Amino acid sequence: MRPPIASLVVLLLVVAALTVIGLDGIHAERVPQAVLNGEQQIAADTAQSVRTSIDAEASAVRRTAGAYPATSTSTPATALKALTSARKAVLGSALLEPHTGKLLAAGGKPAPLAGVDVAKAASGHGAIPPRLVTSGGTRQLLYFAEVTLPAQQEDANQDQNQVPSRTARQWLLVVAEALPTLTTYGDGRTAEVLDAKGTALATTTRGTAAPAAADSTLPATAARAASGSDRDTDASGSLLGADSGNRRTVAGWAQVASATGPGDTDKLGLVVLTSRAVPATTAAADYSGFALQAAGALAGLALLLALALHFLVQRPLLRLYLSAGRLARGATEDGPTAWEELSRPVPVHGFGELARIGRALESLRRQLLGESGPQEFPARRGPGYRALAVAGVLVVACWAVPMIFLLNRADTATAVPAPVLANQQARTEIATNRIRQSLDQSYTDLNEAAASLPGRDRAAQTEVLRHALADHKQYRSLYLLDRSGDITMRVGDTPLRTLVHVPEGGGITTVNTSGRIPAIAAYAQVRAAKGKAPAAGVVLFGEIDVKALNSILARPKLGSVWVTDSDNKVLAASVGYRAFQSLPESGMTRLARATQGAAGTAGSATSAVDRASSGPSVDAAAPLAQSGPTARLGWHVVTAEPAAALQLPAVQAEQRTMLAGILGLTLGAACLGWLHVVVIRPLRAVAVLVERLAGGDRRTVLHPVNHDEIGSVTRGLELMRQALAERDRAARSGHAAGASRSLRENTLQR
Template identity: 35%
Template structure:
């Protein structure tokens, strides 16, 4: 039926969408309901677990890689005494709890350092087959679990030897901050190691010991749940990770105790990244769980509920007014025209057509009255109707559509742009500032360790350099460059600074032993496109020769990217940028003076050395969470004077005020979409065809009987068009009959 189309469906849809939007508005702008833990705090625990998983995977892979590279370097040289092998290994890398050299033929232990390594787990499957010498997790008699890494020592005319190194699967050495604990969990939920718990003997009261026991039980339960969740394949997992983390991660809620609830994040070491899937750490089935007891927050109830209901009620009122306006200005006149046109098409010409007051419907009504007069032969009525044609106007029915849009915009604009707006007074949980600081310190530690590893790799490579054979030295450098992707170039310099052998790119900066800066990690290239980061190591038994490696800036940049940490940069003692997680200019200053001040404050020594800092920066209407962590700890990179600084807008956190602001903006945008869809629909299927109908009706009333009128839509406008076509046919037949009757007398006169 034609009355089922036209303007009724969009008006009905408008009403339904307004009711749905009002319900959604009342829900999202109302109270949160039950006691909650801030989502930002939960997300922060997830990020902490992800950082721990990244650090643990990198630590495991580095240990395996270092042992294999050491064995390869030894195999390329002259046979070495087992005691000398372990001595050089421990001097270069201080990372294994125990090392052993084993004669494969006799099974005799040739040398051992550190803790005793059991050998009962060694069998044919470990030493042969497709998975030969693959690192294994082995449980000691004490119950502790160790990761056993193996490498083959193979020299000509000497029995093969097996180099075994064990290390604990302990929680990465990262700053957990106060009250946070972390666990390394195996498949099945077994906790292999924990960190962050106080010793029961150090507590002063039974209440503190009871709380410690509660937290330890919660860690066990949450670890089991986290390990089960992390069993998903990271490639096909429904929620693989948060904002860029390639493995499976998520959040968990535990029980509450003394008003604090145990919140946890978990992250698997397995990765969806094709390159990381090849790593040893990713294949061990380990999961890292970070837990923090947090005070529950209660949402404000009645005020927020009333607020949401008021906003939704205003929308319903405006929606009803808009629907009433469309009904009165468009639907009723259009239905009236439909009935009048159908009456004329059926031949009912007894009463005049009631002409609407204005717009396209008035033009069509005036044309119908003229057509009625023409059909009835009332010339005077035709002239009278022609004298009071409906006003053409430029806008017509577009005016009520515009008024409807303005009426709805009176709700959308204030809700989207004015309600729930935040400013610099937003309260940010102190946990977020502490976590930003602790995670920044973790990144600083990771970069420092990477630089120490780079210099240690150079030390290991120098033992293979033959100062008297430049060609052989070049081959050693080429091989080292292929294995160590962190370098852009490797070259050996003599005492005068001349290049003796080189692999990779041309040296980008000089390295002189006469410089005041005698550190083994240096930065040069000021004024160029990229900072030049150099690491050096003296070649033993070759006085004056130095092996220099230029570390790629891209390698450092890759270490800085962390989900949920914002912008991260490495700066020197003058707060100039050396590396960054996003694009930067070499040696550029930080974008804010407050960030520079934070770097300077972090460099001030407190006690034994500089400490990390975190703070809120309130500028204008925005709140920024920033943290700075200077390098500290051991190794050659500890004294370079670098600092890792991170910052991000607090809007990135899932904090209630920002969530309400986002919801208000979303409600306003949905309202705008509602206006565009419904009013655009009415304009396309009603207003535009009606304007064309008005023009066609006026032409027909002016005597254009040749143009055939055909409907494009099966609605009210289409019904009026069909009726006008019937009227046109009637007028055309009437004119033909009149012409035939007027021609008959002339034919008769010609016949006599």
């Protein structure tokens, strides 16, 4: 009996203390932490874009070098021209002898090789990572790739009768390019690429940057922070810059390094720094007074419940326990002691089950003394202790329900600052650009494969498609269509397409409109080369694995991301989904439609706070592309980040207030439920048994279930039942003997 009551009081007092600790720690800063976190993630997203661009360029240089059809008669000049003629971003290039570093051929501007140990770079195992070098006061990236040429050489020292040895020669291709173009999102934001010393290598600004954003100390601070972190991870952070009136500079930094192991950008030491001046918050938020009031109210309720349970349950039950023990001793003993135990009446305390048990015990006491016989008790009874437990839960609910549903509600119109909305929109635009680049690259890769098909026999064309499938992991299937739309050649998985069409030109499209998996595909025309054998089909399709697309959608603290078609049906998502279903909230659909703009325009990104069914969220949407192969699709990217995940004072206060209410209601109900299980329910069972016993039922054996006060009462009742049953048997035996004597006496008299 005591543990549930003590636990109820202690746990409610703990919830009161947690309420004070949780709400007292919320303070409004001039710049909310959510704004700092958003800028940090924008820097991380921008760094990932830079890393992806460098990795893609390094892979493209290696792939081009590996696919070069070198022969033993190839010259360095012709090879260099063939390797770099199609690359528009090349500033300068060179072919070197990898063992000596001797220049074999050069193109464009002289490649800045000073300070690069070519022999050491080429001696490493695996791919050679890019290098950051200086040329003419500007920083450039050097990309390396090995070109293997078969050759048959005659060693001058060999005997002329010996067969010439066939060996392979290797050249080292060096391509110099500028740093990847840095794209900035969000009006007034500045983005910079820094080296390890904090020197800006590239800077872009979108719109007009506020004067506060021009904080000269931020680059050096960001470089120091990056140098103090692990270079093998994509470390990032946020900084606060200078004040300018009611605006404050917020900056984020992130390393351009691989997060999944050694990568091409790990040794470059590049850092991305983004900064933007945001309005400073002047409204104060102090929840300490509310926390003390709520905690005091809960502590008062806990003490009130403790007193009520003590006087209405605990003390009456202890008195009943003592009375039952006294009657049990009187029923089993003889002499003056038994008379003394049974002579005192049983006091009736409390109400409900305890009062019923007390009245029944008093009846049993009188039956043991022989003062009365069995007594019937009324079937209709008043409220019992179960009603008391329910009333206790309602008392706790009077405190908890307002905490959960009413108090400290965050106003969605004012709780989310404008910079947080702007950051969500900017991150959505970055995600959109990342998806667009992935789809554009898939289209470019498919074009390269399509250009390699004419002039080859069927076996060679199949081999080209197999190599393309192996080199480009985003494809799940490659196939050629003829003029009628039939598949004439295929490699990879079974196509998902259900739409049979032979489109003109090239681009990105969907090739099904239903099913569990959407089939997004790149397609390109296969041109017939003059004087060469035609390809086995006229259009090459490459179905893009939706898993590969889904994997690039998710980003930390961006929330859920969806790619939708022109009808706002889901094509890809960062969370579980069914293909071609609608967006989960109608507000997201309205937001996606709002990005479409006027007829004939590409539209623009937008954002809003949506009071969704699962709670308020910060949503944003952006058109997928304004140019390129995906521009005419009308697709969108929609993101939704729950406001509960943002570190905003109003939202934090709402969350912690709700948590305190939920904890208080759960723990209070649990403890009162415990009291019901171990005290109230057994009391109800004992009340029924003792009334039956007092009503004359001497056959039902009373078995104690629990080893507590109620179990002791049950054991005492069983002793009383046995005593009463024995007395009834003795009385019946005496009555039978008296009747037999009377019968004999009457017979003798006759």
